[in-house]
Amino acid sequence: MKMPTFTYHRPATVAEALAVLASEDDAKILAGGQSLIPLMAMRIGQPEHLVDIGRLDELDYIERRDDHIAVGALTRHAAAEDSALVQTGAPLLAAALGHVGHRAIRTRGTVCGSLAHADPAAELPAVALATGATFIARSTAGEREIPAADFFQGYLDTALEPNEMLAEVRFPLWPDRAGAAVVELSRRHGDYALVGLAAAIDLDDAGTIGGAALAFFGVGSLAVRIAEAEESLLDKTPGAEAFAAAGRIVTETIDAVGDNHGSAAYRNHIAGVLTTRGLAEAFDSIGDRV
């Protein structure tokens, strides 16, 4: 388990980094290295060029803008986890971060790295889907915005072109009467989830459910939202009955993929259980914020 040889680039500016991505055929960005380095050690990934963005401090930021919270490419999980801006402006992201590996991993790994890596068992892609985040891809040719629904394309596969950097991700500012919860089951403390759910729910003025987002991870090659279950919640009185009904729909609809750690039937069932639990937790959290 020793890495193959590669050329290491440590650009001093974003422009330089983009230039390497543009000029080299097989170049990969090295952010926190928490996913890329193990893959290289196992020789599953063998990029010829690594572009280490670790010195690009200009990419290390969390900002509150008009209608979103922006997270830069070098922002570590731990920085986002500790950020008051994230807690108030993007509570679903905040709820997810504590589940990402262990704290030690979160001090190195980055929010954008996790999203760009697009592991279907990871928490953050589901958060991005549930919240309708926007991805800012940058290359020497300029910048483009990619909506979350288009960003994730398959197992470890995104809409990013090889010459593009995920420069920033934007999470829409959280509505007032909304709740967030990330619930998951993992075999051991700190493991990737067997199945997880990023749940958001908001209430209309009457106190009934005005909107819901249920994004599941660990169930297939992509994180998925289950529209049928989300819609079933609309205009319902929040509570055990509506949540359990949504859970049943999820179990019937989600069609999870099984593996040695959990069969398909198991994951379908758990997705339903987590729906009930996650919605209850999300609903409870509304009170915390208003």
Add this chain to the structure above:
Amino acid sequence: MRESLAGSFVGTSVKRVEDERLLTGAGSYIGDLKVEGMAHAAFLRSPYAHATIERINAAAAQRLPGVIDIITGEEMQAITNPFVPLGMIDGLYTPLFWPLAIDRVRMVGDPIAIVIAESRYIAEDAIQLIEVDYEPLPTVANMAEATRAGAEQIWPRADGNVMFRTEADYGDVDAVFASADRVISETFESHRHSNQPMETRGSLAEVTPDEVIFHSAAQNSHGLRWVLAMATSSEPVLDSVKELAGPGRDKLKAFGAGAKAFITERKDDLGDADNKGFIHQVRHDPTTLKHLGKVFMNVLAQDERRRPRVVADDIGGAFGVKGHPGREDAALLAAALKLNRSIKWIEDRNEHLTVGGMAREETLSVQVAVNDDGELLGLKVDMTMDQGAYPAVPFGAATFAGIMRVMMPGTYRFKAYSMKAAAIASNKAKYVAYRGPWANETWVRERMLDVVARELGLSPTELRLRNMYGVDELPTKMLTGPTLDVRMSAKATLEKAIEVAGIDDFRAAQAKARENGHLLGIGFSTYHEGAPGPPDYADAILPGSGAMMAEPLTTVLEADGTVSVITAQMPHGQSHETTLAQVAADQLGVAMDQVRVIFGDTAKTDFSLLGTGGSRGGPMGGGATLFAARGLRDRILDEAADMLEANRGDLEITDGAIHVAGVPSISKSFAEVAEVVRTRPGSTEPLTGSVEYDGGPGGWVQATHVAFVDIDIETGFVTIPRYVVVEDCGELINPAIVEGQVRGGVAQGVGAVFYEKSAYDDDANFQAGTFMDYLIPTAMEIPDIEIHHLETPSDIEANFRGVGEGGMIGSPAALTNAVEDALAHLGVRITEQHLPPTRILELAGVIAPA
């Protein structure tokens, strides 16, 4: 002056001598070693479970700068001998195989080539450049396929894929079964899982002008040394014959005399069984004779500078897997000898998970004859073991089948018992010893007793109490032969466990928790273990083997007055440096820091077949230390009596000072005695005390485990709110160390039942090659483990019993019994050992089976 320290170390939780070195990073593991000119090795391994090798092209790899050599199967075959079977057991056929695969691969990870390069990085780069053409063959992925008529045969000379068969009857089985009110049957399956020490395997073959030193993380340096000598001394036979007829004549004579003495001494024990095993082997593979002859000649004639001296130092755990010399070790040494260069190989985790060794894949069909009142009468067991493709060296599944056969009835009063066992080959990694390799006798028996109890409407503890030998019935003999002496206290551990478990309170809590979707369960298991076992134990397993179990040990008074304890034990986490020093210090009346434990180097330690394994460290190592140190003490006192002009009988030792009782002011130190001995005209040999300790009366270690589980019926997740162990290992040398051993074993049992599985798919593709796939429980998953010690009093001097394995022997049964108890109201019966959340929900009927 302080009070005498003599007699004060054994029985106390002295801090571990090893810890300062290990915890400050000063340990010396294989990975730390560097020697002049050292090259690095990596292995090219098969991605196929079963295939022929059509062609290998290593030309491009060979040209890579930094690559020193690439040795593939054919060349390796020319410079090594096959692993010749050493333990030949009746009914066992052991195929011959070489360090590398030659024209056929038989498992994923089968080594095909060894690449030697200036760095491990380059070696791995080169591996990617080697082209191999494979022709895939049908695979044998499991027992059902192995025994299917028309299944692919993995070893052409075997009987199908059956490598071993044995059968034994004790008592009148048919009559007893016929007399019973009923017979209850069940089949149990345990899954492959593996040892996974923190440190993987690894070795450094150091070639110097004077000798070849094989540094290795090995549980048994002497065993490894001779297996390697046999595998790598592959000169043409004619050369060996010439050597032995000429310059090496004395070697031959010496060997002949030694062999004759060995056989004469043991002629009552050896014999029949060995002959049958030999005949069975040769009938299956007549070339065994040719290879044995060649190996024997070569080893005798071998230039001793090329026979490796094996040195093992700090080892990061093993749990049995490092007691098996590896094919990689032999390939590494052969390459080093060929190139005349030092080479190191460190197994990586993926390799260790894939081919390091796996254990316990067994299916056992059990029948119990029982009366309706709960009286156990008869037991029949039919076991199949999956030993993988290549048998472990020097012993494997068949040996453990023997221990299972003897131990299966436990400490219960069965009147008759029969056991059939078979081991089959599959396209999977080798079956190795793992902490209590026979542990499934306990799992299956204790699991089955719960099944029986439930069918009879008795409580599991009631059934056990009713049928277990009580102390008033001792001594007696197990049906299978070994004596249960008066210290056999299995029943006492059960009684104590019942007392501390609080079953009534538990049942109340269980009923209440069900209302909240939590299913609580309690499970008991009781076992006894031959560590070291009574004097008639080893021979009951394998006739003649008792004679080979002795533990050599030497204590030496060094020139500076310190004492060295030189042991053939090979510590790899058991704390021998502490416990043996405790025993020696007490015998000698000195402080712990005056005693040093020396191990691991075949040039320094006495020959032993076993090293450390089978929980022998405490009983055999401890006992040998006690008697060897006592011998040394006698010699020291003899000398001191002369020096003090005193009566030998009046002397005593206080804090390392030898004086006449009551007159501490006039004394001699150990250093002064050593000085007199060292400077005495004519003799400069230091004083020593040596033994070949046979274990004395030996005895059993026993325990009862009680597991409490809490199952979330929505998720199938199991937590363990409480875990109790009541154990009796005789006199505790160091309670903290005993408890550490027990806890570690229980943790591995928790891993086995709920987390760890060396998974293969139906085509024998390995699926658990990383720690994201092979789940080892972390500290977060392991419960607090509550330990109670019973110490049955005895006037036996070395009353130490082993505790290395018991934690893992007792825990799978207690845990699976607890799970069944939690699910019993749903009509669930647990017949498999591995119970991940998916399986729990399938069993509980929450989800459909996959």
